[in-house]
Amino acid sequence: MLVLTDPSTLHHRTTELLGSKLIPALECPERIEAIITAVQDSSSQIRTIDFESSSESDKAVLQELIQKSHDADYLEFLGNVHAEWVERGLIESTHTILPECFPLQRMSRSDEGTGKLTHPPKDIFARTGYYMYDMSAGISEGTWRSAIASANLAVQAAKYATSHHGSTPFSIMALCRPPGHHCTTRLAGGYCYINNAVVAAYALRNFHAAASTANHLKIAILDLDFHHGNGTQDYFYKDNSVLYVSIHGLDEYPYYSGASTEVGEGEGEGFNANFPLPPGSTIDEYSKALESALARIDQFNPAYLIVSLGFDTFHLDPLGSFKIETDDYRQIANQVRSHHALRNIPSMILLEGGYALDRLGTNVCTFLQGWEDTEQAE
Numbered sequence: 001m002l003v004l005t006d007p008s009t010l011h012h013r014t015t016e017l018l019g020s021k022l023i024p025a026l027e028c029p030e031r032i033e034a035i036i037t038a039v040q041d042s043s044s045q046i047r048t049i050d051f052e053s054s055s056e057s058d059k060a061v062l063q064e065l066i067q068k069s070h071d072a073d074y075l076e077f078l079g080n081v082h083a084e085w086v087e088r089g090l091i092e093s094t095h096t097i098l099p100e101c102f103p104l105q106r107m108s109r110s111d112e113g114t115g116k117l118t119h120p121p122k123d124i125f126a127r128t129g130y131y132m133y134d135m136s137a138g139i140s141e142g143t144w145r146s147a148i149a150s151a152n153l154a155v156q157a158a159k160y161a162t163s164h165h166g167s168t169p170f171s172i173m174a175l176c177r178p179p180g181h182h183c184t185t186r187l188a189g190g191y192c193y194i195n196n197a198v199v200a201a202y203a204l205r206n207f208h209a210a211a212s213t214a215n216h217l218k219i220a221i222l223d224l225d226f227h228h229g230n231g232t233q234d235y236f237y238k239d240n241s242v243l244y245v246s247i248h249g250l251d252e253y254p255y256y257s258g259a260s261t262e263v264g265e266g267e268g269e270g271f272n273a274n275f276p277l278p279p280g281s282t283i284d285e286y287s288k289a290l291e292s293a294l295a296r297i298d299q300f301n302p303a304y305l306i307v308s309l310g311f312d313t314f315h316l317d318p319l320g321s322f323k324i325e326t327d328d329y330r331q332i333a334n335q336v337r338s339h340h341a342l343r344n345i346p347s348m349i350l351l352e353g354g355y356a357l358d359r360l361g362t363n364v365c366t367f368l369q370g371w372e373d374t375e376q377a378e
């Protein structure tokens with residue numbers, strides 16, 4: 001399989017508040033380095049993309065797709081806040097910006113549209129809490145460069161996927177970093193700043209050859225990170241052209257979303273499916289949930305599949321509580337790829353979490369090998 005990476009995704013390095021401690025963020029550049037080292041020794045092929053030296057037209061397309069996915073003032077904040085803090089002497093350039101207080105009402109779906117807090121607060125510290133919902137998504141000097149490069153990998157993967165539509169099977173993986181599935185249109189959180197899966201969905205529509213049908217192009221997003229992708233769910237909650245399906249830890253981070261009762265709203269009702277699993281779940285429970293998730297995707301009959309793939313389901317992961325073992329990733333990949341609804345459609349795999357650094361590369365390669373073996377067997 002082709003695996004896309006961009007060295008600019010390594011600039012982002014932050015500290016986070018985890019439990020009661022302020023620590024170097026577990027979502028660190030070494031994750032990508034570990035994966036690349038392992039993939040170089042595998043049958044997959046690495047392709048390095050350099051967003052910063054890409055063409056003006058590629059940059060313009062990316063900018064347009066990101067602007068569709070996020071509010072303009074939020075993007076402006078992400079792009080400029082670190083330099084502003086440094087300029088005002090509030091932090092050293094090597095330090096991370098973290099919020100100190102939050103306008104909590106905005107976290108609730110029921111408060112949407114009530115007109116509360118429609119303007120960012122003037123105070124520079126308050127503004128950080130206005131655009132973030134937790135203390136894991138700090139902003140460092142390199143955050144914006146990495147977030148843009150990460151989203152660009154999703155866009156480039158979509159470009160490949162659309163150019164191979166009809167020639168089966170085609171799959172591609174993008175080593176996105178920072179990850180994306182937790183951030184919303186206007187809130188960073190859970191190590192996420194730009195929602196790569198959302199950008200990828202827009203990119204698929206943008207590049208899909210049959211432009212007249214592109215707006216109705218059916219896209220399924222299968223989220224296999226240990227944590228619920230609240231941000232991705234939010235984006236498409238009222239949309240019946242994008243099916244969001246997630247398997248994740250019950251009552252785990254991000255805590256306030258991911259229930260099986262969250263099924264979508266309005267036109268989107270029935271197009272959101274959550275499969276929360278209790279702590280300690282093994283491949284047996286996982287595999288059953290995956291079968292249900294795939295059956296739902298089967299019914300939907302998508303033109304493209306986006307997999308938000310996290311490896312924090314691993315039994316040794318510091319942020320997960322499932323009991324998935326290395327070899328199980330082969331089975332998971334096999335189960336997804338061999339499912340008959342997905343056999344003939346282009347698939348994009350976007351990296352989300354996974355924090356057991358010494359096993360991350362092996363786990364990624366085991367998944368990719370399982371996926372490739374399944375394709376070759378067909």
Ligand SMILES: [Zn+2]
Nearest residue numbers: 225226227353
């Ligand atoms: Zn996760």
